[in-house]
Amino acid sequence: MKKSKKFFALLLTVSMAVGLFSGCGEQTKDTGSNDTSEVKDVQEDSNNSASSEEKEVFTLTVHAGAEQGDWNEYWLFKTIEEKFNVDIQVEMMSSEVLNEKIPLMFASDDLPDFFVNSIGDVSEYGSEGYLLNLADYVSEEKTPNIWKIWEEYPAAKAANTELDGNIYAITGINSAPSGPVINHFYINYDWAEEILGKVPETLDEFYEYLVGVKERDMNGNGDATDEIPLGGFYGAGEATHVFSAILGAFGFTRMGTEAIDGKVVYVPAEENYKYFLEFMHKLYVEELLDPEFFTQTEDQVNAKETNYLYGCYSYYASWVNQPDETIWRQYDLLEPLTSEYNSVKKVAANDISTLGKFMITKNCENPEKLMEILDWMLSEEGYWAICNGPEKGTWEEYPDYGYTYEFVNDYTITMEYTFDESKYANVNEWTQAEITPPYGYLPEVYSYENLGAETQNYLISQTIEHYSPYWYVGWPSTIKYTQEENEELALINTDINSYKDEMVTKMITGEVSTDEFETYVEGLKDRKLDRMLEIYQAAYDRWLESQ
Ligand SMILES: [Ca+2]
Known part of the structure; x- marks a missing residue:
């Protein structure tokens, strides 16, 4: 009972900012593990074989809940792979397994190319040299979106900067007008x-x-x-x-x-x-x-x-x-x-509300490419893809599935989703199974009060009316x-x-x-x-x- 309450609370905190949508609605932690060796083998195979179509392989290890589908099959990752001509091999495991494994992975130098979401003490792994200082890869020319966010929201950069001055993880932000709220x-x-x-x-x-x-x-x-x-x-x-x-x-x-x-x-x-x-x-x-x-x-x-x-x-x-x-x-x-x-x-009020996390390990041979992908995640296009999946009509295989939206005002939209209702009870189940990871895994810049339900509209507009003028x-x-x-x-x-x-x-x-x-x-x-x-x-x- 207690657990489900907490879960519900978390769900609410999140949906408060983001709306009803699915991928943007849940944090999960659960069972379901994978064998690391399998992923390694695949990687070696594709490196050695000519049939790999010269797609560069990047490995990602992440914890995922049982209700999440295979990230390798997610619409989002297929979209990224196609857009950047890469092959992302995701190894999924439960958060319990990941928590146990992470220190061993670092100790034995058996690291994927990158991580997203939480992996424990980023500043420690970074200062020990296992994670790259991503600040070295950020520039106005090469990563314009990250650059822009840091210009606009210095607190976003500060949140990522460790005491040694380095940046081992880059996050997104929730910059919506009601984002800073701490208590209602x-x-x-x-x-x-x-x-x-x-x-x-x-x-x-x-x-x-x-x-x-x-x-x-x-x-x-x-x-x-x-x-x-x-x-x-x-x-x-x-x-x-x-x-x-x-x-x-x-x-x-x-x-x-x-x-x-x-x-x-x-x-x-x-x-x-x-x-x-x-x-x-x-x-x-x-x-x-x-x-x-x-x-x-x-x-x-x-x-x-x-x-x-x-x-x-x-x-x-x-x-x-x-x-x-x-x-x-x-x-x-x-x-x-x-x-x-x-x-x-x-x-x-909070000074900054960060979203997701992205880290690149020292084993990655082409960090620039991953930074390009990260920069895209932090673009407006990236936000729509990560948070909302395919726009209706754009998904070749299933043109009938996806979102449509309408602006109500500058910071408010209403959204509708079409999905296979014979297979999934709600949009949340659908996106978790087939489309994109839950809200908070990947960095994104969330700036709209993305409203699916009238109840959230009410909450957010009241927050803006009664609290925003007095943020401290x-x-x-x-x-x-x-x-x-x-x-x-x-x-x-x-x-x-x-x-x-x-x-x-x-x-x-x-x-x-x-x-x-x-x-x-x-x-x-x-x-x-x-x-x-x-x-x-x-x-x-x-x-x-x-x-
Ligand atoms: Ca009474």
Whole structure:
């Protein structure tokens, strides 16, 4: 159950940005392995034989789920082979097998020409010389698309650049207007209208709204006591944690480390966090925060959403857990709140959202050719092919299959797909089996709010309307750490997090008074808070210098 939830969540995060489409809809990890020797043999055969039509062979090792068809037979790879006059030999295996095999492949120097998607520690394999520094192969003349992306989105280049200055993997990007979103915080607009005559804009109005939900029979079931003003659970990730949005009223956008005016702070140790805890304590005592917030699971939270009990909550989209359209449409994104502690409206945003990964090994004899293919993947034509498969009428074998589309506005399109419905239950199954790898495997530049379903249209347009004007990058994802830093941070973070979780819980429930906040901060310092901030500050300063 848990696994499928996670899968669903991932699917949603992805489809949120990309639309309903299949190849652009799923990340997979699963079983199904292959024998390496087979691929090697094929390669040797084609190298030695005159019947190879002089097509240069490139080997690729990748993990793929059981529901994915043979990449060697994918429409996409056939298209690439034809376009570039190459023969790509794909060796597929499950992610478990790949994870086990990768270190051995590197240790024994038994490497394919290239990899896509994840293979573990790219910076380590790169610095050891197994992966090529792809920056050497990028130029305005030879790889115009990569060049253009790096010009337009310096963060895309920064995300790929390791601390040694080299680039061992090149990614694509999601540059769609709603791409930067980290968390969706929902409030019932109809209820707010009824209670306040407006949607709350300040922390005080937000509090009034919560009280109103608590006191009235907002869901109209005749029971004025079943409404829970603020839902959620403490263990949620940043994407679905209600703290993420409420902290905005106190001047923070991240739940952990954040850079404020160039100074790195640990948010839960900041003075305003004390006022945040006081606020949350008040909500807890007055039962405006779900009384089960600290004990319940995600499934329980989802069930309460389904049962139309919550006045607000964070989730990937309002329609995920709510089957009734007239109900989920009442919930919309709450714009950032201001308060006596903070007057600037800020919504947590990512600096860059990367897509896919492409790495070339030192065993590749013609990296220029692979760079040409990679550059094409990052072109507009490449995007349409990778993300959408064949345009209807262009596939010689099956001219009836493929997509058609229409522009709704500059950043919105609607799409339709035709495929063999006697063979596949949905477009997703079809593309995974025959057309192209799932979204996120290959680098591509995704820039449209590629809409297949009205629900996604709703989500994305609301994100653009309510969040985009207030995007704020509190902690860039392109910050890099050395191996030593990573190791030290891992130790300190474990210590600090468990203590912070314990104390934050106690201060919200009242077991420990928020008057003890300074003592708690001392406790964080005993657990090397200052050293942690020193490391983060150094990493941040390095990042700043590289901009
Ligand atoms: Ca009720």
